[in-house]
Amino acid sequence: xxxxxxxxxxxxxxxxxxxxxxxxxxxxxxxxxxxxxxxxxxxxxxxxxxxxxxxxxxxxxxxxxxxxxxxxxxxxxxxxxxxxxxxxxxxxxxxxxxxxxxxxxxxxxxxxxxxxxxxxxxxxxxxxxxxxxxxxxxxxxxxxxxxxxxxxxxxxxxxxxxxxxxxxxxxxxxxxxxxxxxxxxxxxxxxxxxxxxxxxxxxxxxxxxxxxxxxxxxxxxxxxxxxxxxxxxxxxxxxxxxxxxxxxxxxxxxxxxxxxxxxxxxxxxxxxxxxxxxxxxxxxxxxxxxxxxxxxxxxxxxxxxxxxxxxxxxxxxxxxxxxxxxxxxxxxxxxxxxxxxxxxxxxxxxxxxxxxxxxxxxxxxxxxxxxxxxxxxxxxxxxxxxxxxxxxxxxxxxxxxxxxxxxxxxxxxxxxxxxxxxxxxxxx
Amino acid sequence: xxxxxxxxxxxxxxxxxxxxxxxxxxxxxxxxxxxxxxxxxxxxxxxxxxxxxxxxxxxxxxxxxxxxxxxxxxxxxxxxxxxxxxxxxxxxxxxxxxxxxxxxxxxxxxxxxxxxxxxxxxxxxxxxxxxxxxxxxxxxxxxxxxxxxxxxxxxxxxxxxxxxxxxxxxxxxxxxxxxxxxxxxxxxxxxxxxxxxxxxxxxxxxxxxxxxxxxxxxxxxxxxxxxxxxxxxxxxxxxxxxxxxxxxxxxxxxxxxxxxxxxxxxxxxxxxxxxxxxxxxxxxxxxxxxxxxxxxxxxxxxxxxxxxxxxxxxxxxxxxxxxxxxxxxxxxxxxxxxxxxxxxxxxxxxxxxxxxxxxxxxxxxxxxxxxxxxxxxxxxxxxxxxxxxxxxxxxxxxxxxxxxxxxxxxxxxxxxxxxxxxxxxxxx
Numbered sequence: 001x002x003x004x005x006x007x008x009x010x011x012x013x014x015x016x017x018x019x020x021x022x023x024x025x026x027x028x029x030x031x032x033x034x035x036x037x038x039x040x041x042x043x044x045x046x047x048x049x050x051x052x053x054x055x056x057x058x059x060x061x062x063x064x065x066x067x068x069x070x071x072x073x074x075x076x077x078x079x080x081x082x083x084x085x086x087x088x089x090x091x092x093x094x095x096x097x098x099x100x101x102x103x104x105x106x107x108x109x110x111x112x113x114x115x116x117x118x119x120x121x122x123x124x125x126x127x128x129x130x131x132x133x134x135x136x137x138x139x140x141x142x143x144x145x146x147x148x149x150x151x152x153x154x155x156x157x158x159x160x161x162x163x164x165x166x167x168x169x170x171x172x173x174x175x176x177x178x179x180x181x182x183x184x185x186x187x188x189x190x191x192x193x194x195x196x197x198x199x200x201x202x203x204x205x206x207x208x209x210x211x212x213x214x215x216x217x218x219x220x221x222x223x224x225x226x227x228x229x230x231x232x233x234x235x236x237x238x239x240x241x242x243x244x245x246x247x248x249x250x251x252x253x254x255x256x257x258x259x260x261x262x263x264x265x266x267x268x269x270x271x272x273x274x275x276x277x278x279x280x281x282x283x284x285x286x287x288x289x290x291x292x293x294x295x296x297x298x299x300x301x302x303x304x305x306x307x308x309x310x311x312x313x314x315x316x317x318x319x320x321x322x323x324x325x326x327x328x329x330x331x332x333x334x335x336x337x338x339x340x341x342x343x344x345x346x347x348x349x350x351x352x353x354x355x356x357x358x359x360x361x362x363x364x365x366x367x368x369x370x371x372x373x374x375x376x377x378x379x380x381x382x383x384x385x386x387x388x389x390x391x392x393x394x395x396x397x398x399x400x401x402x403x404x405x406x407x408x409x410x411x412x413x414x415x416x417x418x419x420x421x422x423x424x425x426x427x428x
Numbered sequence: 429x430x431x432x433x434x435x436x437x438x439x440x441x442x443x444x445x446x447x448x449x450x451x452x453x454x455x456x457x458x459x460x461x462x463x464x465x466x467x468x469x470x471x472x473x474x475x476x477x478x479x480x481x482x483x484x485x486x487x488x489x490x491x492x493x494x495x496x497x498x499x500x501x502x503x504x505x506x507x508x509x510x511x512x513x514x515x516x517x518x519x520x521x522x523x524x525x526x527x528x529x530x531x532x533x534x535x536x537x538x539x540x541x542x543x544x545x546x547x548x549x550x551x552x553x554x555x556x557x558x559x560x561x562x563x564x565x566x567x568x569x570x571x572x573x574x575x576x577x578x579x580x581x582x583x584x585x586x587x588x589x590x591x592x593x594x595x596x597x598x599x600x601x602x603x604x605x606x607x608x609x610x611x612x613x614x615x616x617x618x619x620x621x622x623x624x625x626x627x628x629x630x631x632x633x634x635x636x637x638x639x640x641x642x643x644x645x646x647x648x649x650x651x652x653x654x655x656x657x658x659x660x661x662x663x664x665x666x667x668x669x670x671x672x673x674x675x676x677x678x679x680x681x682x683x684x685x686x687x688x689x690x691x692x693x694x695x696x697x698x699x700x701x702x703x704x705x706x707x708x709x710x711x712x713x714x715x716x717x718x719x720x721x722x723x724x725x726x727x728x729x730x731x732x733x734x735x736x737x738x739x740x741x742x743x744x745x746x747x748x749x750x751x752x753x754x755x756x757x758x759x760x761x762x763x764x765x766x767x768x769x770x771x772x773x774x775x776x777x778x779x780x781x782x783x784x785x786x787x788x789x790x791x792x793x794x795x796x797x798x799x800x801x802x803x804x805x806x807x808x809x810x811x812x813x814x815x816x817x818x819x820x821x822x823x824x825x826x827x828x829x830x831x832x833x834x835x836x837x838x839x840x841x842x843x844x845x846x847x848x849x850x851x852x853x854x855x856x
Contacts, residue, residue, distance in 0.1 A: 079730025095546050096553040098526035099534065106527065113727045114781035115693050118523050120755035125524040143784075144726055146767040147759060147777065154760065179766040200730075257740055258686065258719055265543050277731035284735025291686055291740065292732070293721050298572055299541045301843055302507025302628075303705035304720075307712025309839030312685055312719065327548035331575060332582065338607040339574040343854055349575065352851065353542035356571075359846030367842065411737030414795065415729055418787030423780065426771055 001230075001386050003240035005247050007361060007371035008316070012250045020250050020401065024242035027400035031393070032235060036400050038407030043197030044392055047205050048227035048385070056221055059207060062170065062190055063214045067105050070168075071129040073215045074122070074152060076111035077136035077208070078144045079277060081172075084204025084388070085212035087274035091267050091384050092218050107216050111135070111148030119148060123155060131156075132168035134215075136208050138194050140173060140180025143419075172207050199407055201277045202392055205385070219381045226385025234393040241390055244318075244372065245398035251316050251370055252290050252402070258315035260308065261294045264357050265322050267379060269296045275391060282399045282406035289402065298356045305360075309367045316370040320387070321357060324378040325350040429658075429814050431668035433675050435789060435799035436744070440678045448678050448829065452670035455828035459821070460663060464828050466835030471625030472820055475633050476655035476813070484649055487635060490598065490618055491642045495533050498596075499557040501643045502550070502580060504539035505564035505636070506572045507705060509600075512632025512816070513640035515702035519695050519812050520646050535644050539563070539576030547576060551583060559584075560596035562643075564636050566622050568601060568608025571844075600635050627835055629705045630820055633813070647809045654813025662821040669818055672746075672800065673826035679744050679798055680718050680830070686743040688736065689722045692785050693750050695807060697724045703819055710827045710834035717830065726784045733788075737795045744798040748815070749785060752806040753778040 030036035031045055066073075075082060089107055098106070110122050133156060135149045156165040171184035175193040184191045192207035203209065205227055210220045234241040248259060259279070261272045272294030283289035293315075295304050308315065325348070333345035344352060361371055374390075376383040399406025420428050458464035459473055494501075503510060517535055526534070538550050561584060563577045584593040599612035603621040612619045620635035631637065633655055638648045662669040676687060687707075689700045700722030711717035721743075723732050736743065753776070761773035772780060789799055802818075804811040827834025848856050 078727065083731065094552075095543075095549045096536070099536075099553055101529055108524070108527075112730075113692075113694055113724070114777060114784055115523075115695075116753040116757055116777035116781065117755050118694050119777055120753075120757055121523045123757075124522075125527055140766065141768050143769075143780065144730075146769055147772070147780065150759065150762055150767060150769055151757065154762075179768065183764075183766045257742065264541075266541055266546050267543075273731070276728075280732045280735040280739070284732075284737075284739030286738065287741060289735055289739040291721070291735065291743065293719070296541070299506065300704075302540075302572075302840065303511065303701070304708045304712075305843065306837045306839040307708040307717055307719065309712075309842055310714065311708070311712030311717040313715060314685065315719065325544040325548075327545050329544055329548055329551075329579065331578065334578055334582075336611075338568065338611045339578060340569050340607065341571075341574055341578055344575070344851060347851075349542060349544040349547055352571065352575065352847075353544065355850040356542055356843065356847045358850055359848075360843040362846050363842035367839070409734045411734040411795070412730065414737055414791035415733065415784065415788040418790050419780075419784045420787075422783040422786055423772060423775075 001240070001383065001390065002375045003244055004373040004375075005243060007365055007373060008247055008251065010365060011254070011370040012247065016250050017246065020246035021238065021242060023401050024246040024397050025237045027245070027397040028234070028237070028242050030400060031396045037405035041197055041199045041202075041407035043195045044202035044205070045396070046231065047198065048224055048231045048389060051205070051224050055207070056210070056224065059192070059211050059214050059220065062211070066132050066168070067215060069130055070105055070132050072106050072108055072126050072131040073212070074126070074131055074133045075107060075109050075136065075212045076133060076145045076148050076152065077109070078112045078142060080200025080203045081136040081145070081208055082109050082112045083274040083277050084209040087271045088204065088209060088213045088218070088223070088384055089216045090270040091379055092381065093216065093267070095266055104217055105215055107212055110152065111145035114144055114147070119151065123152070132170070134170040134172065134211060135180065136172040136194075137180050138174050139178045140183065141178070143416075170211065172211065201281050204274070204388055222381035223385035226382035227389040230386040230389035230393070234390065241394040242397055244394045245401055247372060248290060248316075248398060249401045255314055256316045256370060258291045258293055260304075260315060260317045261292065262297055262317050262319045264297050264353055265379065266296055266299070268320055269294070271320070278391060278395050281409050281412070282395050283402055283404060285404050285411060288404060297360060298353070301356070301360060308364055308369055313368045316372070317364060318372040318374065319357070319361070321373060321375040322379055323375055326378065429668070429811065429818065430803045431672055432801040433671060435793055435801060436675055436679065438793065439682070439798040440675065444678050445674065448674035449666065449670065451829050452674040452825050453665045455673070455825040456662070456665070456670050458828060459824045465833035469625055469627045469630075469835035471623045472630035472633070473824070474659065475626065476652050476659045476817060479633070479652050483635070484638070484652065487620070487639050487642050487648065490639070494560050494596070495643065497558055498533055498560045500534050500536055500554050500559040501640070502554070502559055502561045503535060503537050503564065503640045504561060504573045504576050504580065505537070506540045506570065508628025508631045509564035509573070509636055510537050510540045511702040511705050512637040515699045516632065516637060516641050516646070516651070516812055517644045518698040519807055520809065521644065521695070523694055532645055533643055535640055538580065539573035542572055542575070547579065551580070560598070562598040562600065562639060563608065564600040565608050566602050567606045568611065569606070571847075598639065600639065629709050632702070632816055650809035651813035654810035655817040658814040658817035658821070662818065669822040670825055672822045673829055675800060676718060676744070676826060677829045683742055684744045684798060686719045686721055688732075688743060688745045689720065690725055690745050690747045692725050692781055693807065694724055694727070696748055697722070699748070706819060706823050709837050709840070710823050711830055711832060713832050713839065716832060725788060726781070729784070729788060736792055736797055741796045744800070745792060746800040746802065747785070747789070749801060749803040750807055751803055754806065
């Protein structure tokens with residue numbers, strides 16, 4: 001993994017950078033010492049190095065016990081209880097896996113919205129299929145997943161009987177308290193723990209993310225290995241997570257208040273959704289914070305591209321670039337050459353993609369948009385694990401530089417309070 | 429369709445509103461009279477009322493000729509040549525249609541990126557299936573679709589032979605010039621015209637959008653009917669398109685420079701991508717423009733929600749609300765009630781969704797976020813057609829109020845020039 005900030009040089013000066021690097025180092029130290037704001041939610045900091053092989057093997061055996069019997073694994077969860085898993089699965093999967101009629105267990109998500117049609121249609125899809133359910137909730141009473149689980153649990157029991165339904169339900173929840181923990185104990189569900197000191201948006205490297213990813217057929221040991229390596233690297237003063245955090249805060253203070261996470265690979269589109277929660281929920285408070293947005297290029301160069309090139313100059317881009325594609329296609333020569341592409345004949349498609357990236361980088365910088373570039377050698381479990389931890393660590397550092405508590409989310413409660421009042425929830 | 433701006437009252441005053449309504453009326457008049465900037469690209473204004481039944485029937489007969497023979501229709505196009513079709517198809521489809529092993533033709537998109545793996549994987553998926561290709565490009569030389577088409581055309585010819593391949597290729601292109609038009613004439617492809625005076629992002633109601641939507645099995649006559657009704661309504665002074673355009677410009681000038689298009693229905697997630705191109709590419713120029721972002725609620729209330737509630741106060745929301753769900757699920761009572769949901773027993777899920785919407789609206793306004801609300805009775809072809817035209821009309825008006833040419837996109841060329849230089853394109 002490599003971070004390049006040279007594409008921001010036109011926009012920031014060296015003394016600023018030095019000053020903010022110091023701030024970042026200090027912030028990173030307080031993460032390490034657990035001495036900053038929200039320090040009861042720093043379980044994610046040493047999570048990768050502390051994840052036991054026991055836990056990972058246990059997850060694998062759960063997968064083995066069920067995976068041959070099911071077409072679909074339904075993951076019920078919202079926010080951090082689904083974004084990370086979905087991001088990793090989409091990054092590692094074939095772009096068209098949904099359309100494949102193969103033996104692989106397909107992972108679907110429910111309880112992440114309140115759309116009646118969504119729930120109806122997922123029930124309709126799985127009705128005549130074999131499926132299991134993983135429910136992820138610390139409390140077990142968050143409205144969206146609780147509603148979905150009440151309904152899908154009843155379906156499972158009706159379809160398979162109470163006993164077999166129990167075998168097909170996995171609960172990921174608090175280690176001792178809450179409605180879901182109580183139910184899981186009563187019913188003897190296979191259960192995994194969401195650690196007390198890990199907030200939802202930092203939970204992808206706990207069973208919350210690992211179990212769905214393992215059901216999708218990916219190597220969670222390699223993910224943890226990548227994350228653990230990143231944990232080691234980002235401890236060091238002056239590391240890339242500090243620099244990313246420093247640069248984005250400098251840019252923010254200069255009025256670049258929107259950050260667009262850019263990729264050149266559709267498999268990373270959903271990774272940006274995970275990143276949006278991580279940064280938006282960590283930093284968007286006290287009237288402050290960079291607004292996190294995303295774009296998939298070259299697709300969106302024919303959409304948001306015009307705005308980025310010539311619109312309001314309050315944005316910067318962070319590019320995730322993947323050096324190597326998994327597959328190889330060479331563009332062949334065409335005798336007629338009506339499309340004028342013969343000058344590209346013999347090239348790999350990814351070479352054209354990279355040229356688009358280079359051309360865009362220059363165009364956007366020339367247009368007044370600072371760019372940060374992060375590159376990984378290829379998309380695989382190890383690098384995704386590394387990238388996840390890198391962004392988590394940088395997020396903690398960045399929030400501290402901004403002066404907020406990056407580990408709370410008080411604003412998420414406000415709409416819920418109003419909603420409960422409207423719905424007439426008892427005891428309000 | 430109903431527009432409510434009362435949730436912006438706290439943020440704008442009546443005299444401003446009156447003043448901007450006048451500006452909007454003027455802008456709308458210059459659309460009608462074709463007297464404003466970019467008036468050679470106003471073909472979309474009267475497109476719905478001028479769309480002939482002949483054209484629609486012709487599209488239907490093309491669909492009939494192919495649809496029974498194919499599993500997949502691959503749509504090759506980028507920007508406006510795929511966003512509109514995909515937005516409409518996702519809005520009208522089952523959330524899980526990709527997973528269904530039914531007889532319906534599945535629509536896939538290619539040539540909308542330069543990812544080698546994407547292209548490899550789509551070829552791999554369709555290799556042993558029956559498929560056809562629709563290529564959409566005014567010139568036929570835009571890099572992304574041209575690369576994909578060169579490769580998929582060769583595949584088709586190899587798989588089916590030259591003659592049958594011709595039957596399985598449809599071209600949507602310029603009426604007389606360009607590489608694709610020439611090829612289509614040479615090879616005798618079934619061809620549809622992209623009108624000269626309709627830009628890509630306004631082309632969803634031409635064959636560019638209609639043909640893929642018809643292949644997906646939806647009623648394009650109803651879409652055009654909805655759009656034509658919106659065309660009639662939005663001619664009138666003081667109509668909702670003028671008001672939406674007026675209000676967002678007032679907000680923009682007060683520093684609300686990010687607009688988040690919000691929905692409460694996952695089927696509308698991709699509609700926001702179409703809207704982003706429409707507004708971002710039309711307004712993002714001359715150092716100006718509202719940055720278009722999107723969120724799907726309640727999903728993203730557990731992600732961007734915190735930022736929207738408490739972050740930097742430079743954003744406003746535009747909600748698309750759907751009054752009625754297609755299906756019905758009642759939440760049942762549960763004897764144990766460990767999840768504490770029995771107070772909701774007997775309610776439809778959509779009622780809870782609506783309460784979340786109401787609760788969020790109040791919370792966000794209280795938090796300092798102006799809200800605009802657009803509601804439609806239900807998601808169907810007619811209402812989607814209406815919504816499309818509404819947003820197009822409002823976009824033209826809004827761009828004129830902002831003082832830009834909403835119908836050009838000079839910034840999209842910059843990255844291409846750099847890319848061609850890097851790739852060594854002859855003649856540069």
